[in-house]
Amino acid sequence: MTDLGFALGVLLLCAALGWPLAQCLPQPALSRWVAAPVLGFAALALGTTLLYRAGASAAEAGRWMLALGLCATAGLLWWRRQQGRQDWRPPAGAAGFLALALLALLLCLAPGWLGGEAFRVFQGNDQDQLNYVAFSSAMRRQVYDALMALTPETATATDYLLGTRKMLLSRPAVCIAFAAMAEFTGRPTPVLAYAWVALLQCLQLFAAAWLLHAALRVARWPAVLGAAALALGFFGQYVLDINAWSELAALPLGLLLLGLLLPPGHARLRRALPAFTLLLAALLHLYPELLLAYGPAGGLVVLARLWRRRAEAWRDLPWLLLAAGLAVLACLPAWESSIGLLLRQQQGAMETAYPWWRHFQGYLFGRDLDFFAATGPELGSAQLLYAMVSLPVDMLAGLTGLYFLLPGPGLPLPVRLAWQLALALGMAGLLASAARRRRGSLPWRRLALLAAGATLPALVALGLGRYWAAGKAWSMVGPLAFLVLAAPALRPGAGRWQRGLALAYLVAHLGLGVWRPLAAARGTDGAHYPPPYPAVPNAVVKRDFNWAIGPQLAALRQCHGISLALSHPSLERYLQVVLTELGVRWSSTTPLNSDFGNGLPLGLQPQLPAPDCLVTTELEPSAAGQRVFWLGRNAGLADFIAGKAAALELVASGWSAPGLHAAEPHAGAWLRWTDGDTRLRLPMAVGPGGQLARLELELWPVRPAGAWVRLEVNGVVLLEEALPDGGAWHRSLPLDELAAAPELRLRLVSSVFQPAGDPRRLGLALRSLVLHR
Amino acid sequence: MSAEPSAFGWRMPWRHPWRDAVVFSAIALLQLLLWNTYFWREIAWHQPEYYDQAGLLLASYRLEQAVLEHGLGAILSYLRTEAPFNGLLLSAQGALVALVTGGTRLPRLAVNFGFALLAQLVVFRTARRLGGGSAAGFAALGLMLSLASPWLAAGGLFDFRHDYAAAALYGLWACCIARSAGMLHRRASAVALLLALAMVPQRMVAVAYLLGAYGGWAVLCGAAALLLRRQPALAAGFRQRGWHALASLVILALALSALLLWQWHNFHAYYVEGHLVGEERLARAREQGVFTLLDHLAYYPVSLARIHLGRGFWAGAGLLLAAALAWRRRPTGTLLVALAPLLLAVAVPLVVLGLDVSKSPVVVGIATLPLVLATVLLATALARPGSPLLRAAAAAVLLLGGWQALAQASRHSEFHAQRANLGQLAELDAWLVQQASARGWPALNISVDVVAPWFNANAAAAAAYERSGQLMPVNMRLGSRVDSMTLAEAEAQLAASNVLVLSDRAGSGVLPFDTSMAAMAPALRALAARDWVPVRQLGLGTDTLHIYLRRQP
Structure with a gap:
């Protein structure tokens, strides 16, 4: 219930903040209600970040935003009632949409409930997830100036304080907003983290529903179906599973922003200027890298509109430039962490070839062959031929989010081959039907142009051999590609076969969304999907250690002093956050390091004189009378030490x-x-x-x-x-x-x-x- | 839909054959000058690099001598008995050119240059005709000049091996296929078949590409005829294309069968043992840095895109396509008919080569010319007819190509960095031949404990011939193969040798032979000290060569 209460509370606050802003969006009225939480989240992220930067604590920033949301909504409602207008009432379909949104939120949260703590603690990227959690925790406890004043000599209370200082210069908005919201609950940050990312995943539903219903004029329920498939399906899950909080938070904003560039009927961009400015500014603070993909996409669409010499487009141009200018102005207080970061990341992505793609983009290489294993003398032309057939299908399935439909390695080769060919045929049909141009479908063509424009940076990175950057860029393009491929099921005029294929595509993604909680419940050691999908960073990290701290929180709280002797830096980081938030005194027997053993060495902490508790995974002697919290998975050893075996x-x-x-x-x-x-x-x-x-x-x-x-x-x-x-x-x-x-x-x-x-x-x-x- | 490929796209109102001829000739002349200058500046002074080139050059020199001694009939005798199975004609073509022009390596390399010019001319004319104007032709010429493959040290214009000539012939064949409207027209299809038949003795492996392309096209046309059966005119066109492709496939297969019956032993030794079974294929793959399944699959596409096409081509192609898309029209079905066989001609070599575990950096260049033609035709078909943007892009691509060619020709080759070492090797080659003559040895039998490009018997013999005109038989004993061997086998090879070269870096490579040499290095040193006379030491970069001559009885 903590998860649900927290997620719903934040969602309501976002809706309250966003609803007044949503009034500047074009009709239909339902779409304004749908867009409100996304706009509100943008306001929340931007507002808390600027307030925090100005010296407020996370708690104060959160209270200010709550007050602003309540005042703005109440004020608007009062003013409209005074005017005698009735459009403040929920439009037709709002209740149904809200019910579906709640269902989607439950589906996003359910894996955390069914998968247990080992699943919740992190998914495919332990270090990023624990960084986000730890930095949020630090920002929750300390103000901006205090953190920025830290030095390697003074930042020895935990191993993440120095990282937090660095994060304040690298898009901290998602952490600040989380810290501000967590303060309302009084619960430890790690406990709330899963609910936070589930909420971010769910926000994509609102953004995509607005894009489909308002910008692309899809009927209400097909729009909701498409949006749910996007948010709950592969693309929503993947970004969550690589624990990319900032990207997850920014994607809904990006979709809404791009949607504003599609021709919204007779409405003009000028009217939506406040929303546009807010979204762009929040995006720059949350995840400016998204603009490396969405920037060219938006630019292409603007150029296409200008090319057609639409008077409307030319009239919109100054307003667009004004909005961009205002968004840049909003970045001035935190230039280094927004636009400065954008420039640094762009340069870094082009200059450095990170080897992470084999893990994070492993899903592009199918499930049945190990393309990265060294080959031996048994390799022959037959194996190469199958691999040659398999690889394009694997890649296409990965890129379209149909990775989970690929055959596994246990099947006989002829079955796998037939399966791959059938899948290839289906995907070819899907691509062909999406590529068909139809008269009068200008917004859809613009959507395709958006997808093409967003793909360009990925292709450039690919050409330069920056595979990690290319794969990351694709995770941003994915939602647009998804909408393009699903278009025949959503827009009128598609043929029966085209519509059927696209519908099957939607159902496959939706099915994956429903399957996720079950997979989390079935998974062993907190891993919901098997490799090469990046569900866990490696087999050891969840298999060998017990991440379920929750049941031991009460006992840990009773300790007067805790000594940490942990062999894995991620587990050490996690325990440091938990114990710090519990307010228990602790010290680590491992020298601190700012980045999981690969950063700046911060030295050994002064050890507690007589800790009465030991949290360990090591075979270390404990002092007499010490209470041992064994976090190794090897229960046999703990039992033997305790005399039970x-x-x-x-x-x-x-x-x-x-x-x-x-x-x-x-x-x-x-x-x-x-x-x-x-x-x-x-x-x-x-x-x-x-x-x-x-x-x-x-x-x-x-x-x-x-x-x-x-x-x-x-x-x-x-x-x-x-x-x-x-x-x-x-x-x-x-x-x-x-x-x-x-x-x-x-x-x-x-x-x-x-x-x-x-x-x-x-x-x-x-x-x-x-x-x- | 019209079946005529010239009906689509980019019709230029202006076409000036004489002006085109003058411009083309000027570009060809410029290339000739650059080629000649480059040869004398970068190539002539060092021994022929790479095993394949050295072997083919030596064979050509021997053939020239044989013709001088026995008449032109020696060529037939050579083709029948000595010519390498994987490419029968190149050495003979080189010898014939040399007999006309005189000289040693330059006339042999002129064969490559001649094929390159011929390919440029035919691709230019094909693009001009199908693209409906000179701009298309010059765009194709610009893209060809932008290619990186002519300037590659291995497999380029200045490497006397089968691949460059084969790539040119394959390009000519692709042009014929494109001009036949995807094999709709019988006469052009027949010319394409003749070219295909001519390519078999030029480069044996090319027959696999041709069979694959003909077979694939026949299947595609059959499927298209079936799918379009409700449109009789279209279906008939595809049926005709399919029959032509099938007939070509059968004739080519028959010709190949005849050749295989004649040369089965050589075919088995070269292709089956060298590429399909045996440890050499894995060693060749590792030598190219290919270890994983992904490495295997990516090797040829990456080699084609980065090594053979190069950035110049991609810039030019991107420019053309961007210009076409910026002012485009809706492409018609005719586009697919014209492009599909060209794309097959690109894809089939990638597939055939990819199925071979062994990897080579030079062979995939065969796909470059069909890709050039396909790029220009694609731009033509996408662009709005008479698009000034596309015309400007074509001019820019031609300029870019000219600049690329000039830039490439104006730089030192990769051999320049090894100038001192290569100079020493050339001197060593001549010295060894001199020693052999002085000792009355009928041949130089050389053993080396490394498999290295800097030293092989054919290169030594060829280099000595180029300098002295003396054709001393040189045989490689130890070090002629890459597979592993025992000490007894090594001793047997040494017993048949009169020159031994031991390297300080023996055993450091990745080949099975290197592993064997690492294990038996002490034994070889002991043998050398006992039975051989040390005569010279040669420093080559970080390596030192110890040269021994057999102790005279």
């Missing part, structure tokens, strides 16, 4: 230790390579379950001739011998002499070798390493 198998478990490579399947079991010098530390050799009795070590018969092994436990050599050239090897070693030791330090040393084609240095092939009490 009599044996502990260390090979197949997911934890990491120095000198131990990741577990890999081998002959139906697990194999874990050492690197020749493996060190393990276990807290409480003598735990609640009694002292350790013995250690069992078994090796796979995979080693070069002349290999040897030495095992030391707490500095005592328990074993040192040459290994046989082949065959399995097993030893059981008593640990009775360690009865009085406070911890177990185990060191496994061996000969090493370098296998051909494997960059790792390998020592022993562990089959099992078991500790018994």
Whole structure:
């Protein structure tokens, strides 16, 4: 209910802020109601950002915006009643639309409820998501000047304060607006984060519905259907899943802005000037990069209107320039974080070829072939032929958002081939029917021109080999391409087959929107869709750690001091945010770093003198009486430490230790390579379950001739011998002499070798390493 | 819809054949001057690079000598017994030109230049005719001048190998197909078939492209005839095109079968063992930086777009298409009929080459001329007839092409940076031949422990011939193949050699041969110290070559 209440509250505030502004949009009246939340969100983002920049706290900024929204709406209503006008009443269809919007909002929120905390915490981009959450948290607690005054020497309270300072120069609007809204609830920022992004996803519904109904003159219900398919379907989900908050927040504004450039019947742009200015200014603060794609698109449409020598277009031009000028003026207080950033990002995108595209654009390469794996001698012309057929279909399906209709790898090759060909045929038909020009469909042709114009930067980036930038640009073009492809289902005059194909396309996207909550509920370890879709950054990050902090919040709040000993920087960041917002004293045993281990080293914090709680994923000894919060997924280890389990198998478990490579399947079991010098530390050799009795070590018969092994436990050599050239090897070693030791330090040393084609240095092939009490 | 391709697009009211001839001739003359200057400045002074070029040049030199000794009948004998299966004619064409003009490498490279000029002329005339005016022809000429492929060190104008001539012939064939209205007209289709048949001995692999294009076009025409059966006139046109394509396909397949029956052994050795099975194909792929499936699929499209077409072409094509779109008309179905076979002619080589695991940087240049023609025809068909924008764009493209050609010809080749090393190698080649003569060896049998472009037997023999006129047989023993070998095999090769070259960088490459050499390097050094006489050391960049001659008994 927290999620729903928060999302609905923000939506209502946005509607209140936007409704007066929406009156400047052209008729029909319903479209004004539909556009109000998007315009209101633009006002909220712009207003909170400028207020925060002027020195107000996030809470004060939020209150000011609430007051402004209430006053503006109430004032307008009062004035209209005074005038005796009736157009303030909800128009026909408003109730139905609101019901559908609520349903869409529920569908956006549902994955967070059904997928659990592991799903909610982040999706495909842990660092971006946790940055947005942490920066929002910091902005919620500190004012602009305080954050800007931080230096590497003073920003050591958490590892994200310095990043927050940097974010204030890089489009912070989405964080500031979130911080301002979160202050109304009093709930921790991480708890509200999913509801916030779900709300942003849902806002696309309003923007697209306005675009279709008001600008493209689509009938009410088809417009809502198309808008829902866009917001809930692939393109809405993808931007959320790459945790691109700013882009997610800006897309609805961008769609509305471009919609204003389409010929809106007899209405003129001049009338919509306030809305246009507001949207452009908010866009520049929220995500100016969107203009790299939508700028050329809008420019092309303006040129096309001028080319046709429409008197109306020429008359609109000065107003357009005026709106752009006013929007630029609104950026002056925060130039560096808006237009300055736009220039920096444009330069960066062209100059640097980031390798991230293999993860974030992996969905363009289908589901059944691994195009990035090294090929071996088995590669032949037949495989190349299938790949050659598959790749264009995969790419086209990815670009049109039909990735999830592609066949998976488990199917036989002929079935996959037939499937791909059928899909290719369908997509070819879809493209062909979308490309047909119809008389009297000028707005639709302009929409196609918008899509073409927005594609140009993506093509330039592609040509320059900037694949990440090209893929990101496509995530912005996607909604426009979607509307172009769905057009035959929405506009009159399309043939039966064309309409059928486009309708199937819409239904496929809508179906994906309905499927998402179920996928989140079914997914393991918080991953809702399998790779290569970027649902999680890598398999380890959600598999090995327990992100469900919610059930432990009450217990954590009772701690007087908490020591953090976490092995993953994202988990560390998340805990820092949570504990800071809980108001609990804490210190980290890991030196702070401003950017997940890759930024500025900030040094080790002063450690709390006697923390009574330890939050850890490490095999570290805890002080006597410390309460341990184990965030590793390996419950077996936690149980063993707590004395609940009599044996502990260390090979197949997911934890990491120095000198131990990741577990890999081998002959139906697990194999874990050492690197020749493996060190393990276990807290409480003598735990609640009694002292350790013995250690069992078994090796796979995979080693070069002349290999040897030495095992030391707490500095005592328990074993040192040459290994046989082949065959399995097993030893059981008593640990009775360690009865009085406070911890177990185990060191496994061996000969090493370098296998051909494997960059790792390998020592022993562990089959099992078991500790018994 | 009219079946005549000249009925669509961009009809220019003005057409001046004499003026066109003068302008074209002036451009051709300028190219000749640039070509000649470039050759003497950048190419003539160093040994022929690349294995293929060195082998073909040496074969051509030998053939020339054979003709001088035995008469023109030696050419037939050469074609029957010695000519490389993957391209029978080039060495003979080079030798014939040299017999007329005299000289060594220049007349051989003139074959490439001649084919290039012929292709330019035919593409120019085709574009002018189908585009309805001179501007289309000059736009095509501008795009051809903008291409990067003529200036590539490997596979370009100055590399004596089959690919450049084959690309020109393929372009001529594409022109015939375009002029036949997608094989509607029998006579033009027959000329195209003759060209296709001529291309088989020029470049064997091209037959796969031609069969694919004919087959694909026959299928497309059949499908179109079926889909348009309610429009009898159109369906009849497609049926006729389909039959022509099918007949061409059958005749070409028969000719290929005859050739395969004659040369089956060579075909199997070169294409089956070299490209379809065996470890060499993977090694060749890795040598080109191709490791993943995506690398394999992207290699030829990227090679075509970036290496062979180049930025100049894309700028010109973009300019033409933008001008056409800015003042466009609704394209007709005729556009597809004219463009489809040209696009097939571009796509089929990409597919055929992409199916080969082995990768080569030179072969995909064959698709450039059909793409040039397709670009101009597309712009023609999209533009409003008489569009002044398009005419201006055509002029700009011609200027851009001229500038590109001048800019390329005015720069040093990539060999210039290695001038010192290449000069030393040329001197070494001559010295080795001199040593062989002095010792009375009938041939130079050279073993090298690296597979490197800077040293191979044919290059040495060819370079020595170019300088001294003496044609010493030179055979490569160790180092002639890229696959792995045992020490015993290496010793056997050394036993048959009289020159041994050991490199300090042996074993550092990615080929299986390099791995073998890395393992046996100490043994080879010991052998060299025992059985061979060190005679010279040569510093080549960061590498040092140790040259040994066999110890005289």
